[in-house]
Each structure stands twice: as C-alpha cells, then as structure tokens.
Amino acid sequence: MVVTQASTIINVWRGVDVPASNVELPVVVIGAGPVGLAAAAQLLARGLTPRVLEAGPQAGTAVREWGHVRLFSRWAELVDPAAEKLLAAEGWIRPPDDAYPTGAQWAEQYLRPLADALGDAVRFGATVTGVARAGRDRVVDAGRDEQPYVVQVRHADGTEERITAQGVIDASGTWSTPSPLGADGLPAAGEREAAGRISYRIPDLGDPTVRARYAGRRVAVVGSGASAFTALAALAQLAQSDPATSTQWVLRRGVGASTFGGGDADQLPARGALGLRAKAAVDSGQARVLAGFRVTAIGRADDGDGLVLVADDGRRSEPVDEIIALTGLRPDLSFLSEVRLDLDARLSAPTTLAPLIDPNVHSCGTVYPHGAAELAHPDDRMYLVGMKSYGRAPTFLALTGYEQVRSVAAALAGDHEAAARVELTLPETGVCGGAGVLDEPDAAEAEAPAGGGGCCGAPAVVSLGANLLSVAR
Structure with missing residues (x-):
C-alpha cells in the first residue's frame, strides 16, 4: 500500500532555506538509535554533513536495554532505504525480510554496522545538555532566523564542547524518561523511597x-x-x-x-x-x-x-x-528550553502532528502520513523525530520514523517538493512496532x-x- 501526500498536506509548508553563512555547517542529530542513524544516512544522501551525538557507549544503547524482547515488526519494516544503500557499499547482507528480530539482534545486526559505516560522523559518550540559537535565548526575536544553532555537549570524560550547526534533528527518543507510578503523572508518595x-x-x-x-x-x-x-x-x-x-x-x-x-x-x-x-x-x-x-x-x-x-x-x-x-514513557525536553517549540499541551508532540496520532482515535495503521511539515517548529530547521516526536503517544512505527527523516533531510537540503511529497509504504497487514513475546x-x-x-x-x-x-x- 503506497500512500502519497502532496498537494493535500496539512498546513501547506514550503520550508526555510539555510542562510548562506550557515550552509557549510553540519546538521546535528541527537541519538544513535534506529531513527537517528537513519537521519544521518538520509542527510549524507542529500550531500549534507551529519554529526550524530549519542549519550550511550554504542549504537542502539536504548534498544539493547530491551534486547531480550522480540519486535512485532519484521526485518522488512526495520531497515531504512538510505541506510541500506550505505550498508550495501560495505558488503552488508540484509537479514531475511520475514524474520522478527529481538532488540539485541536489531542493534547488533543493523544498528552497529550502520554506525560503523557512518564512521566519524557518530560520536558516543556525548550527552547533549542544551540547544539554542547562537547569541539568542528563547526571548530574543532580532536576527533569530539567521543565526545557526549552538549545541552544548558533555563528553564521557567530563569535558564540554559547543558545536555550531545549521539544523538540529532530535531523535533521542523517550526511553530515558519512564512515567512514574502515580496516576496523576507525578511520582506516588513513597515511590522514591521504594x-x-x-x-x-x-x-x-x-x-x-x-x-x-x-x-x-x-x-x-x-x-x-x-x-x-x-x-x-x-x-x-x-x-x-x-x-x-x-x-x-x-x-x-x-x-x-x-x-x-x-x-x-x-x-x-x-x-x-x-x-x-x-x-x-x-x-x-x-x-x-x-x-x-x-x-x-x-x-x-x-x-x-x-x-x-x-x-x-x-x-x-x-x-x-x-x-x-x-x-508509559515521556520525552525529555529539558535541554530544549532555549529553542522555540510548538508542542501540544496534552501529548508534548508537535501541535500539527498531535491530532494525527491521538491514541484515542488512531491505531498505528491509521496515522496520517506526515513529514517535515507536521514536524516543523517556530525555530526553523529544528525537528523532533522518531518516538520523541510522538511525545506521550504510545505506538510508533519504525517505518514512520524513517519516512519522517527522509522528508526532514529533503527539507534541510532545500528540496521542498520532495519534503512535501510524503510517501509511506506499508505491507497489507500493517507494521506496528512495540514489544513482542519474550524471545x-x-x-x-x-x-x-x-x-x-x-x-x-x-x-x-x-x-x-x-x-x-x-x-x-
């Protein structure tokens, strides 16, 4: 099933080109999970320079933490097309399409080789502690759109670095911030003590x-x-x-x-x-x-x-x-406090995307195809993608994330026609992600x-x- 969205895209979007002074700067990708590494591959395919920053020690750190769990999705739905092209040049052999990998197999057989193929573009032990427009806090309007981004990073050895970037793709997911026991969203009394x-x-x-x-x-x-x-x-x-x-x-x-x-x-x-x-x-x-x-x-x-x-x-x-x-899980937005985001008050997802992923209305197979338009924020060239883009919504497709970053990479490269032409290919039975039966x-x-x-x-x-x-x- 191929769903094509072109002229009917919600809130017609034409994108914002990068200022000439920033065009040689890299695009920072936060997170070396499935969607973050796919974003890097898509950026490379567009002639852009990715800089992937991963807080953990290896590719797919979060995936490996649930490595004993088997996915619902088959290998056919777990490999990004641009990433596969990059891997093919390294002699990578794609696993059988109809097999269901565990998280550990996904990480070891796909994410690790993909990070290796990306080489120096991926840095491990690099925790992003802040993102801002250079010289502009969230309040300042003057000259904001012309400023590059500054990404503040703390490395595993304790040193800090500031990276200047033409755009930022946050694919850090939600794994690091599980929701507490309290039914009101707060920790239950005594939860910390226990x-x-x-x-x-x-x-x-x-x-x-x-x-x-x-x-x-x-x-x-x-x-x-x-x-x-x-x-x-x-x-x-x-x-x-x-x-x-x-x-x-x-x-x-x-x-x-x-x-x-x-x-x-x-x-x-x-x-x-x-x-x-x-x-x-x-x-x-x-x-x-x-x-x-x-x-x-x-x-x-x-x-x-x-x-x-x-x-x-x-x-x-x-x-x-x-x-x-x-x-459940929730996104960590603390290091994004100085950028201007337009987030739904209920889901903490981009406002345009939120009604499309409302779990009270949509299952994974009925989510409207979406890309850079629905993921855009008031600070241009800033995107939340992957599971993080869904905020507190619980069900996410790997293929959805891959399509998101294909569209976002096109937008960052200035190909606004391709960015708006969202194409999502799904098998007839659907490919909802999530935890399966234990191995x-x-x-x-x-x-x-x-x-x-x-x-x-x-x-x-x-x-x-x-x-x-x-x-x-």
Whole structure:
C-alpha cells in the first residue's frame, strides 16, 4: 500500500532555506538509535554533513536495554532505504525480510554496522545538555532566523564542547524518561523511597540475576499496554517453574473487551498472541487483577517487609516484594528550553502532528502520513523525530520514523517538493512496532493474514506455543 501526500498536506509548508553563512555547517542529530542513524544516512544522501551525538557507549544503547524482547515488526519494516544503500557499499547482507528480530539482534545486526559505516560522523559518550540559537535565548526575536544553532555537549570524560550547526534533528527518543507510578503523572508518595524495589523496564528473566530477583516473590505489574502484557507472560512462565511466584496486575482502568488488545482480530499475529498470553495468565489465576486502581502512594505492608500500593479510593493491594512499573514513557525536553517549540499541551508532540496520532482515535495503521511539515517548529530547521516526536503517544512505527527523516533531510537540503511529497509504504497487514513475546520465535513468526485486510485484517492462525491457547479465524 503506497500512500502519497502532496498537494493535500496539512498546513501547506514550503520550508526555510539555510542562510548562506550557515550552509557549510553540519546538521546535528541527537541519538544513535534506529531513527537517528537513519537521519544521518538520509542527510549524507542529500550531500549534507551529519554529526550524530549519542549519550550511550554504542549504537542502539536504548534498544539493547530491551534486547531480550522480540519486535512485532519484521526485518522488512526495520531497515531504512538510505541506510541500506550505505550498508550495501560495505558488503552488508540484509537479514531475511520475514524474520522478527529481538532488540539485541536489531542493534547488533543493523544498528552497529550502520554506525560503523557512518564512521566519524557518530560520536558516543556525548550527552547533549542544551540547544539554542547562537547569541539568542528563547526571548530574543532580532536576527533569530539567521543565526545557526549552538549545541552544548558533555563528553564521557567530563569535558564540554559547543558545536555550531545549521539544523538540529532530535531523535533521542523517550526511553530515558519512564512515567512514574502515580496516576496523576507525578511520582506516588513513597515511590522514591521504594526505588530499589521498583523496575521501570520489562525484566529479562533469562538473566540469572534478574530471574533470582523475581523468582518466588510477590510482584505487582502496573500498566496496561504491550509492555505490561510481556511482563505478565514472562512472570506466568516463571511461576510454572517456581510456583511461589505470584503476580498482581494493577490497571488504572476497568476490565473490558479491549483490555487484552485485539487478540485474534489484531493485524499483527505476534501482538495479538501476546495479549492472549496475558489473558491466559489472568484466567489461570497466575495473575490477579486490580482494576480501576489509580496508585497514589506506596506504603509498608503489615508484615514489615513487603510493600503495598494504595489507590486514590483508599484500596490497598496485597503485599508485594517487587513492583514493575510499565506506565508509559515521556520525552525529555529539558535541554530544549532555549529553542522555540510548538508542542501540544496534552501529548508534548508537535501541535500539527498531535491530532494525527491521538491514541484515542488512531491505531498505528491509521496515522496520517506526515513529514517535515507536521514536524516543523517556530525555530526553523529544528525537528523532533522518531518516538520523541510522538511525545506521550504510545505506538510508533519504525517505518514512520524513517519516512519522517527522509522528508526532514529533503527539507534541510532545500528540496521542498520532495519534503512535501510524503510517501509511506506499508505491507497489507500493517507494521506496528512495540514489544513482542519474550524471545519466542514460534509466536513472533506466526503466519500473517493470507490476503486483504489493511491495518485491521484478522490473522488466519495464531500459534501461542505449547500449553497455551491457539486462535483460529
């Protein structure tokens, strides 16, 4: 399916050319994840000079932190076209299109070689601490548009540097800023004190140290999305080998038809299977549900050792030893305080993009194609891309990010026609990203729909593996 958006683009945009005095400057890309490295490849293809700044020690640092989780997307949807051309020149062999990699495989088999191919354009251990227009704080209007950007960087050895750039592409994502437990968006009372017993990540139970932390323990999983499903499925499997392991699933909303996702109606078999595994854990009693439970505090249990979650209506959970908080992610905007951004008050996404990605209205397969126009801000040549562009919206496509940076690179190169000509190619079954079943190829490689369907087509068969459910059309 090819969706072409040209003359109908929202808020017709023609872009702003770079002042002649800035044309030789690099474009700074913040983050060496999938979208940041794709942005660098797209800039190179346009004859521009990228400077990629990655806070971590290697490409895909954040991806590697959930490396034990298998993606819903196939390799066919995880490789940027410009990046593939760059890699092909280095003799890179593309993995099979229909395989579903883990995060670790995506990072090692694609992101690391891509960073190597980009060479000195990528700097690791480089944390961006500020972005501004040279000589102009956010208040000053005079001569603002003619000024280059200044990007302040702190290196791993403690030294600081200022890089002058003609434009900035922030692809730093949202991984570093998980949302707290508190239902009001603030840390729950006692959350900081209990930090040593709270994880904001999906646990890797294949790691003996992590497994020992949860085996035979009382665990609360807080959250309602795919990450929570993944944790529930993993803990249910752990309970089979250590029956003393118990799980409480804490949901802010009530339990309804959509609680476990699309199931057999999900356009992605692997994601539908994951929701059904979570449902199986609940139905079997391996996970007990606390519905409509909006956490406001964490206190000590009467046994003196455990913790209890306290809801806004006064209800208390049963005692737990560990808490897994999977309540979403949010963008870090602190280092962008001196640039002029136009962000939606609710999602912290670009204002023009926000209504197109509203999770109350859109699924990943129904998001309107978008590019530089929807990502533009009052300070021109400044873009948030990738997961960061979605703010607090939860569902993001790798292909969407690749199309974003293709359009943005065209805009920065002055090819405004190409920037406005947003083309998004999707397979008929959709390619929603996100966490899949923990390193379980049989579930992740279930057959896609045989035909028809679009984003919401139903899978023909979903195999959940031994001792689990099987769903037929």
